[in-house]
Amino acid sequence: MVHSVDIKYYLVLAAVLFCLGMFGVLVRRNALVVFMCVELMLNAANLTFLSFARLNGDATGHVSAFFVIAVAAAEASIGLAIVIAVFRSRGTVNIEEIRTMKH
Amino acid sequence: MSIEHVLFGVFALLTVASAVMVIVAKSPISSAMSLVATFFFLAGIYVLLWAHTVAVLQVLVYTGAIMVLFLFVIMLLNLGESTVTGPRVTLARVAGGVAAAGLLAVLVTAIWRIPSASTFTGSQAMSQGFGTLAVIGQTIFTQWLLPFEAVSLLLLVGMVGAVVVAKSRI
Numbered sequence: 272m273v274h275s276v277d278i279k280y281y282l283v284l285a286a287v288l289f290c291l292g293m294f295g296v297l298v299r300r301n302a303l304v305v306f307m308c309v310e311l312m313l314n315a316a317n318l319t320f321l322s323f324a325r326l327n328g329d330a331t332g333h334v335s336a337f338f339v340i341a342v343a344a345a346e347a348s349i350g351l352a353i354v355i356a357v358f359r360s361r362g363t364v365n366i367e368e369i370r371t372m373k374h
Numbered sequence: 375m376s377i378e379h380v381l382f383g384v385f386a387l388l389t390v391a392s393a394v395m396v397i398v399a400k401s402p403i404s405s406a407m408s409l410v411a412t413f414f415f416l417a418g419i420y421v422l423l424w425a426h427t428v429a430v431l432q433v434l435v436y437t438g439a440i441m442v443l444f445l446f447v448i449m450l451l452n453l454g455e456s457t458v459t460g461p462r463v464t465l466a467r468v469a470g471g472v473a474a475a476g477l478l479a480v481l482v483t484a485i486w487r488i489p490s491a492s493t494f495t496g497s498q499a500m501s502q503g504f505g506t507l508a509v510i511g512q513t514i515f516t517q518w519l520l521p522f523e524a525v526s527l528l529l530l531v532g533m534v535g536a537v538v539v540a541k542s543r544i
Contacts, residue, residue: 275376275378276378276379276382276422278488279485279486279488280382280386281382281419281423282485282488283481283482283485284386284389284390284419286478286481286482286485287390287478288389288390288393288416289477289481290474290475290477290478290481291390291393291394291396291397291474292393293470293473293474293477294397294470294471294473294474295396295397297466297467297469297470297473297474298397298466298467298470298471299397301402301453303402303405303406303444303447303448303451303453304396304397304402304405306444307396307405307406307409307444308396308397310409310436310440311393311396311409311412314412314413314416314436317428317432318416318419318420321420321423321425321428322423324423324425325423325424325425328502328504330504330505330509330510330512330513331513331517333425333427333428333505333510333513334510334513334514334517334518336425336428336431337428337431337510337514338518338521338525340428340431340432340435340436341435341525341528341529342525342528343436343440344435344439344440344529344532345528345529345531345532346532347440347443347444348443348532348533348535348536349532349535349536349539351443351444351447351536351540352535352536352537352539352540353539354447354451355447355450355451355539355540356539356540358451359542364451364453
């Protein structure tokens with residue numbers, strides 16, 4: 272009998288990562304760093320999927336993680352393209368100076 | 375106290391430390407490099423969860439492709455250290471900290487009520503081939519074929535969209 276780490280610790284680690292990512296999204300002003308924090312949150316979600324996959328012995332959680340990774344790749348490409356376009360027209364990536372879409 | 379506990383502790387500590395570095399680092403380059411470290415240590419955690427295939431995908435796709443894209447964009451935009459000089463502790467930062475801490479408290483409280491049921495042991499997993507590429511591939515191509523094709527379409531649209539948005543003249 273292999274004595275393994277309790278599932279709770281994996282879930283708490285995922286919660287900590289998610290909240291760190293959320294904190295970064297809320298307080299950082301550089302759009303690129305905000306994107307990186309979104310990636311952190313996606314990884315926390317992946318960790319939760321994989322923990323429950325391990326708990327239930329079900330490969331569906333791994334498939335979900337695979338899809339999350341693929342969607343994150345698409346999101347990163349589009350998001351960075353938008354950052355480049357905004358930087359070209361405004362000359363900044365500071366999200367507090369970009370107020371066009373407010374109101 | 376098995377080797378798995380030790381490895382989990384080390385990887386979890388390094389993951390959280392490098393995730394904190396992503397947020398507090400001044401230059402975007404440091405943030406990106408810390409994010410690479412976070413993904414590597416997280417891949418170690420995935421291996422501990424018997425998700426070898428996802429760990430390999432993590433290293434290939436995240437640290438290989440996405441982070442190269444991030445570094446490429448940072449260097450293309452030629453961003454230095456942030457020149458914004460304002461108060462270090464603003465109302466928005468305090469509110470963000472409170473929101474994140476509140477969510478963390480709620481999540482940890484909920485997680486701690488889960489009954490301990492980590493019965494999925496290593497030997498069982500070995501016999502079922504859990505986490506191998508064969509099992510995951512079989513699951514994808516029997517039950518999730520349509521989402522798989524949709525993801526390929528999504529990546530194509532993402533690629534074309536990135537070119538359209540980032541290009542100055544078409």
